[in-house]
Amino acid sequence: MSNSSLVTYTRISPNKTVMNNKKNTHIVIHHMAGKLTVEQCGSVFAPTTRQASSNYGVDGYGHVGLYVDEKDRSWATSSREIDSKAVTIEVADDEVGGNWHVSDIALQTTIDLCVDICKRNGITSLNFTGDKTGNLHAHRWYSSTDCPGDYLYSKFPYIASEVNKRLSPNYTVDGINYSKVYDYEYYISNNPDVKQIYGTDPAKVFGHFIEYGMKEGRKGNDVFDVNIYKDNYEDLRKAYGNDTPKYYVHYIKWGIGEKRVSSYHIVPVTVRDGIDYSLVYDPKYYWNKYEDLQNAFGDNYDKLLTHFIKWGMVEHRQAKADFNVDVYKSNYHDLQETYGGDIPKYYMHYIKWGAKEHRVADREVRKANVEYYIIKDGDSMLDIAEKYETTVDEILILNNKAFAVGQKIRVK
């Protein structure tokens, strides 16, 4: 069982019961009865003499503290039974006494945290019924305390309703349910510009996806990448061209049913992070040459390219018929001097410069009997080549530079 990724501060309290197989089905929201930061709340729960804790704390700045792992029972609610099946949250007040008001940001962060807890624990809805039949509970039902304070307690129906809107939102437009290609949390965490403008309003964020996001090819969830989907299927490209939103709709209506692949390339790809590896990497050649890759990557060409970039180059693997890195290295002394044993650099050199310089990587150009010649005024390169029974191209390869009178060139 995981903890929330919203946590910004961790101080594990000794006041807890380590559990096996704790299943979280409930949430109990408390208040700190004070204007505490998540660090101060952590200090309160640190001494064993305190005999109290909670799984999480939320402070007035919207910071989230972790004090007891979700898998363990916190000592929060004066009831072993409820704490054994609940994730407990302490929320900081911004008013001491009275209604024990909490700040808006603390309230919104509590909602964010509840959504996250529900999603990771498979809690499909958060229900506040005013009694123990729901799964959002209050400390005051278990002992004589006014926790979580009148203000926060009055917000329980609102919290539950906001959480549920985000757990099962209505993503249907014109009869098409976009929930297979869109997830609010994913969209705001991967599109900071959208988060900045609409972050706290799920309906407006979804509106952005519908109006702009799809046209711009943005990813709405982990599964569907419209650019990959487009690359993978020629029939769709013929049908929809550059009308990007249509690919999303196709996936929802038919693609899922047809088990079409939208999260990785099943067609060969050679470009990663703006670098085109095609001069040294032919996906089909690479896949055919190495059985271990066929077994490991099946039809996943993204993983195959990742393998080449991370491991293949380091392991001197050949991924293209006319590029053998060991041959390339042994052919060029200047590269050996620059790159030494750093093999991937030879591949990158060929991509950036070597191919343009007509350098050779598919056969040995170094010979046993090296011969040199000094160019004289009036010499023709063709004559020199004929004299040494070679070609101008071969001499170019051996010397790797332009020619000038007086220059000593290698001819064999």
Ligand SMILES: [Zn+2]
């Ligand atoms: Zn409490």
